[in-house]
Amino acid sequence: MAAAAAPWGRQWGEARAIGRTVRLLQRLEEQCGDPRLASSPPSLRDLLPRLAQLLRQVAHARRAAGRGGPEGPGGARDFLIVYLHNLEAKSRQVAALLPPRGGKSANDELFREGSRLRRQLAKLALIFSYMHAELGALFPKGKYCGHTYQLTKAPAHTFWREHCGARCVLPWAEFESLLCTCHPVESGSTALALRSTINLTCSGHVSVFEFDIFTRLFQPWPTLLKNWQLLAVNHPGYMAFLTYDEVQARLQTYRDKPGSYIFRPSCTRLGQWAIGYVSSDGSILQTIPLNKPLFQALLDGQKEGFYLYPDGKSHNPDLTELYQAEPHPYIRVSEEQLQLYWAMDSTFELCKICAESNKDVKIEPCGHLLCSRCLAAWQHSDSQTCPFCRREIKGQEAVSIRFQVRPAEARAAAEDLRESSDQEDGEEELGQVVSSAPPLARQLNGSPAKGRLKVAPLALPRLQGPLSFPRIKTVALAPWQITSSPQAREGATGNS
Numbered sequence: 001m002a003a004a005a006a007p008w009g010r011q012w013g014e015a016r017a018i019g020r021t022v023r024l025l026q027r028l029e030e031q032c033g034d035p036r037l038a039s040s041p042p043s044l045r046d047l048l049p050r051l052a053q054l055l056r057q058v059a060h061a062r063r064a065a066g067r068g069g070p071e072g073p074g075g076a077r078d079f080l081i082v083y084l085h086n087l088e089a090k091s092r093q094v095a096a097l098l099p100p101r102g103g104k105s106a107n108d109e110l111f112r113e114g115s116r117l118r119r120q121l122a123k124l125a126l127i128f129s130y131m132h133a134e135l136g137a138l139f140p141k142g143k144y145c146g147h148t149y150q151l152t153k154a155p156a157h158t159f160w161r162e163h164c165g166a167r168c169v170l171p172w173a174e175f176e177s178l179l180c181t182c183h184p185v186e187s188g189s190t191a192l193a194l195r196s197t198i199n200l201t202c203s204g205h206v207s208v209f210e211f212d213i214f215t216r217l218f219q220p221w222p223t224l225l226k227n228w229q230l231l232a233v234n235h236p237g238y239m240a241f242l243t244y245d246e247v248q249a250r251l252q253t254y255r256d257k258p259g260s261y262i263f264r265p266s267c268t269r270l271g272q273w274a275i276g277y278v279s280s281d282g283s284i285l286q287t288i289p290l291n292k293p294l295f296q297a298l299l300d301g302q303k304e305g306f307y308l309y310p311d312g313k314s315h316n317p318d319l320t321e322l323y324q325a326e327p328h329p330y331i332r333v334s335e336e337q338l339q340l341y342w343a344m345d346s347t348f349e350l351c352k353i354c355a356e357s358n359k360d361v362k363i364e365p366c367g368h369l370l371c372s373r374c375l376a377a378w379q380h381s382d383s384q385t386c387p388f389c390r391r392e393i394k395g396q397e398a399v400s401i402r403f404q405v406r407p408a409e410a411r412a413a414a415e416d417l418r419e420s421s422d423q424e425d426g427e428e429e430l431g432q433v434v435s436s437a438p439p440l441a442r443q444l445n446g447s448p449a450k451g452r453l454k455v456a457p458l459a460l461p462r463l464q465g466p467l468s469f470p471r472i473k474t475v476a477l478a479p480w481q482i483t484s485s486p487q488a489r490e491g492a493t494g495n496s
Helices: 002-031 044-065 076-097 116-138 154-164 172-179 189-198 208-217 221-233 244-254 294-303 335-343 372-380 407-420
Strands: 169-171 205-207 260-265 273-278 284-287 330-333 361-364 395-398 400-403
Touching: 002 044, 002 076, 044 076, 044 116, 076 116, 076 169, 116 208, 116 244, 154 208, 154 221, 169 172, 172 189, 172 205, 189 208, 189 221, 205 208, 208 221, 221 294, 244 260, 244 273, 244 284, 260 294, 273 294, 361 372
Parallel strands: 330 400
Antiparallel strands: 169 205, 260 273, 273 284, 361 395
């Protein structure tokens, strides 16, 4: 009897804890009513009601699930225990800074921009923003999916699932020991700095969501901690827990030094970087480099004269050691896949949206392939979901396509191609997608395919007709607004 009642007891205790936290958030929302506390995103006045609503959805979904079997370690129950305890602690820290409900603050320092108390409140608002995003990622619409959460970068996803299984959260000490199996971490101050970078919510634990954000920020995977050390530990331009308004205030000091810049994790586009800099005319601009490693964005900006003085300092660190001119990862296409496409009178390598260019980019994390021009046009239309499956686009990776053909068949195909090249001017040398890929001729039933194959483009309503690629210009912020990057191929919209 006691064993049967145990799940209900745990469920009841969990529901009470969620209810208590929701009431605490509601009281906190009332304390944030002073208009002088308004700020750029993330704003506590906006976050608190959204976080309370998401917690109600979690409670409802957990009740609806009923008496399921006991959850394994690191599952939904363990996550909620850690999460609710941390959320209550952070809520009480905010409440201690704010004036009481219906009362006035005895200290006007809280309402002065740039004051110590205001910076503390801004940092807590950032933590609340991370906690809201984390809960939404692991409990979309209240339903737990942490055991199936897919990390954006494939090597990071493989690492987590191989070492952590279905768990979505684990204590820092355990996570650190697992990470050391492939990325050794120095003990002492370096390990503490790494913990403060990965553990966005400051809970003492690492969730699969937090690890996803970290690996997106400090990609690529092979040099993950080296990237982190040079960019977040040693680089003077790195700013952690800085808000949109605080970037503007900090760069005001360097208005007479164009090329001054700082960078920080974006507040609203988690997993991406926001770079603020002073332009040649003294304007303060901000950009979010989309889907490229930070060191590459900084090196590109340095070459073009935009990112020269980190936090106003004259020395710009050399990041070229992080740049590895490696060939693009290959998408290997089997012989069976090729024959399937040929049977449909199509080709695997051709983009199915424009039917003109070869596929050269993979969307993360869903893995769909298309050409970079079509992806740029699709995202420029303010769509941040995959045009094929509508999953959120969290990143992209440049790829090349290589066909898997048996060596004997490849040699025979090449010989057939050479013999027929003088006779068939229209014959297509297929299989060579990039110069680094070996030239291979397609064979079907022992003879090379001749002529161009017809391709039926994928019909996507938002991309029908000719694609246009308007030039994106960087403009002065008036007032402080986000703009596109100094490079036309970068860009962002909205506050970050």
